[in-house]
Amino acid sequence: MRSLSLSVSLLLLLPLSQALQWPLSLQKLFASPLKVAVVGAGASGSSTAFFLARAAKRLGKDVQIDVYEKEAYVGGRSTVVYPFGDTTLAPIELGASIFVDANKHMVRALSEWNLSTVPFDDAEYVGIWDGDEFAVIMHSDKPTWWDTAKLVYRYGLLAPVRTQRLVKALISNLNALYTSPLPPFPTVDALSAALGFTPYTASDAKTYLASKGIRGLFPEELMDGATRVNYAQSIDEIHALGALVSMAANGANSVQGGNWQVFDHMLKDSGAKVRLNTTVAEVNPKGDSWQVLTSSGTKASYDHVVLAAPLHLSPYTLPSNLSSSVPQAPYVHLHVTLLVTSTPGAKPEFFNLPPETALPDMILTTSKKGREAVKAFNSLSYHGATAGGWVCKIFSMQPLSDAWLDAAFGSSNILWTYRKEWDAYPYLLPTPAEPSPYAPMQLGKGLWYTSGWEPWVSTMETQSLAGRNVAELIVEGAWGGEERSCAEGKMRGWDC
Numbered sequence: 016m017r018s019l020s021l022s023v024s025l026l027l028l029l030p031l032s033q034a035l036q037w038p039l040s041l042q043k044l045f046a047s048p049l050k051v052a053v054v055g056a057g058a059s060g061s062s063t064a065f066f067l068a069r070a071a072k073r074l075g076k077d078v079q080i081d082v083y084e085k086e087a088y089v090g091g092r093s094t095v096v097y098p099f100g101d102t103t104l105a106p107i108e109l110g111a112s113i114f115v116d117a118n119k120h121m122v123r124a125l126s127e128w129n130l131s132t133v134p135f136d137d138a139e140y141v142g143i144w145d146g147d148e149f150a151v152i153m154h155s156d157k158p159t160w161w162d163t164a165k166l167v168y169r170y171g172l173l174a175p176v177r178t179q180r181l182v183k184a185l186i187s188n189l190n191a192l193y194t195s196p197l198p199p200f201p202t203v204d205a206l207s208a209a210l211g212f213t214p215y216t217a218s219d220a221k222t223y224l225a226s227k228g229i230r231g232l233f234p235e236e237l238m239d240g241a242t243r244v245n246y247a248q249s250i251d252e253i254h255a256l257g258a259l260v261s262m263a264a265n266g267a268n269s270v271q272g273g274n275w276q277v278f279d280h281m282l283k284d285s286g287a288k289v290r291l292n293t294t295v296a297e298v299n300p301k302g303d304s305w306q307v308l309t310s311s312g313t314k315a316s317y318d319h320v321v322l323a324a325p326l327h328l329s330p331y332t333l334p335s336n337l338s339s340s341v342p343q344a345p346y347v348h349l350h351v352t353l354l355v356t357s358t359p360g361a362k363p364e365f366f367n368l369p370p371e372t373a374l375p376d377m378i379l380t381t382s383k384k385g386r387e388a389v390k391a392f393n394s395l396s397y398h399g400a401t402a403g404g405w406v407c408k409i410f411s412m413q414p415l416s417d418a419w420l421d422a423a424f425g426s427s428n429i430l431w432t433y434r435k436e437w438d439a440y441p442y443l444l445p446t447p448a449e450p451s452p453y454a455p456m457q458l459g460k461g462l463w464y465t466s467g468w469e470p471w472v473s474t475m476e477t478q479s480l481a482g483r484n485v486a487e488l489i490v491e492g493a494w495g496g497e498e499r500s501c502a503e504g505k506m507r508g509w510d511c
């Protein structure tokens with residue numbers, strides 16, 4: 016009683032502003048911060064940390080974020096290598112290479128952190144290989160009237176125009192993710208339904224496009240080339256959402272120096288503690304919190320754990336009653352072969368052409384003659400000059416032997432070779448309504464999962480959005496969420 020009246024009279028002696036500040040700062044001193052672990056420093060994990068930290072700052076809350084990353088680098092499937100291992104040369108994207116204008120997080124990151132871009136439109140000359148011959152060759156940068164006439168003759172006008180309309184509608188619907196005050200989504204099904212995309216994932220692209228009057232060589236050859244380079248799946252396998260995303264190529268760019276820098280900046284901005292070379296082995300419930308156990312045996316407890324790496328492909332385990340809610344999503348096992356060659360193209364003879372022919376610098380493939388016919392590779396593209404030669408990137412479903420490379424390029428023309436295998440992205444398969452093929456965003460109270468978005472569509476941008484979505488769900492649960500109205504020109508998650 017005595018001490019209480021003493022402190023009350025002390026308070027009265029203080030100027031009013033200070034008297035009011037005292038309890039606030041004391042509260043801050045004693046309130047423990049929200050402790051969050053993120054497993055994986057790729058697009059989705061970095062974005063979770065970034066958007067969570069920005070929201071906490073706006074709300075005046077304390078959050079302590081630890082990001083665990085098994086590799087020695089940030090970026091996950093966004094990473095680069097250097098020709099000849101020489102870091103003075105321009106790096107080459109080994110995984111995710113391009114984003115487009117519609118990818119607003121990637122575009123905002125450029126201005127936020129003053130990053131420059133390299134336009135991807137450097138392929139001037141595109142050919143579509145069917146296993147025997149080039150079905151079509153076109154100059155994509157400056158089409159001549161002859162190129163245009165050839166393409167119109169081949170594909171007609173209706174199919175391209177109708178496809179372009181679908182892509183435009185898709186992009187305008189996706190815009191809602193940045194502008195609408197919708198609450199965060201608890202599931203991918205809710206996300207897809209809110210955007211009106213459920214019909215796009217319900218059937219394979221070929222069937223869906225035919226139902227919209229888009230038939231013939233345009234989908235079966237040209238769009239097939241696009242889905243095979245983007246997702247290593249043919250037009251009759253991939254769902255229509257995957258195919259339309261593959262056709263949305265306006266303003267295709269890479270970040271100069273590597274796309275991974277976007278995620279590195281996000282992590283730095285978030286103030287998260289990033290533990291590289293640290294593999295999470297297990298995540299287990301412990302009372303009201305979650306315990307993260309690393310492969311070296313360290314343990315720490317968190318209020319929330321965000322799993323930002325595909326469960327079935329990553330070296331962490333969960334109690335079986337939690338992992339059972341994550342459906343197995345089959346991933347494309349992709350082989351990426353990088354070369355520096357002394358010639359600006361492959362050997363024309365390898366493509367049944369006379370020796371002096373100039374080959375397209377981007378060779379796509381079409382499976383219209385059967386997938387066996389184009390089994391060897393999915394795409395072969397040149398990406399400009401480097402010291403002593405030209406950079407070439409090949410995607411294939413099996414390893415390319417030295418003998419194959421020698422035959423395609425001439426053994427004396429290969430100056431450097433680099434091979435990488437990725438579990439690149441899921442098979443974007445037509446999805447039944449029941450049972451849902453998508454993992455929930457929340458696996459348990461305080462346990463979150465970002466990789467469930469990938470079978471819907473797998474890009475840096477959508478995984479960044481998955482990270483934002485989880486961050487918003489955490490903010491809702493922990494602090495009641497944020498008022499969701501952003502002024503004109505402000506961007507959800509970034510500014511408001």
Ligand SMILES: Cc1cc2nc3c(=O)[nH]c(=O)nc-3n(C[C@H](O)[C@H](O)[C@H](O)COP(=O)(O)OP(=O)(O)OC[C@H]3O[C@@H](n4cnc5c(N)ncnc54)[C@H](O)[C@@H]3O)c2cc1C
Pocket residue numbers: 054055056057058059060083084085086090091092093109110111112113114293294295296323324325329330331349351437438439440465466473474475476478
């Ligand atoms: C060859 C290729 C080309 C692609 N092209 C494009 C493209 O042009 N444009 C585009 O937008 N997308 C592209 N993608 C897809 C894109 O890369 C992915 O959709 C996206 O990067 C996935 O981000 P993520 O954060 O969800 O997963 P990831 O990037 O895989 O991040 C997961 C992270 O978790 C770490 N990790 C895993 N397990 C553990 C553990 N137990 N403990 C600690 N850390 C762990 C991993 O090391 C990794 O860093 C491409 C992918 C590939 C492979």
Ligand SMILES: *[C@@H]1O[C@H](CO)[C@@H](O)[C@H](O)[C@H]1NC(C)=O
Pocket residue numbers: 087291292
């Ligand atoms: C991670 O490990 C690599 C080699 O295994 C080492 O070169 C690097 O310094 C380590 N990085 C950190 C941050 O521990």
Ligand SMILES: *[C@@H]1O[C@H](CO)[C@@H](O)[C@H](O)[C@H]1NC(C)=O
Pocket residue numbers: 129131
């Ligand atoms: C942005 O980067 C460019 C070069 O990439 C540099 O010239 C410029 O000074 C930078 N601006 C800021 C504000 O950092």
Ligand SMILES: *[C@@H]1O[C@H](CO)[C@@H](O)[C@H](O)[C@H]1NC(C)=O
Pocket residue numbers: 334336337458459
């Ligand atoms: C999983 O099982 C544990 C006991 O082994 C239980 O405490 C927990 O509530 C279960 N979680 C879910 C989401 O069913």
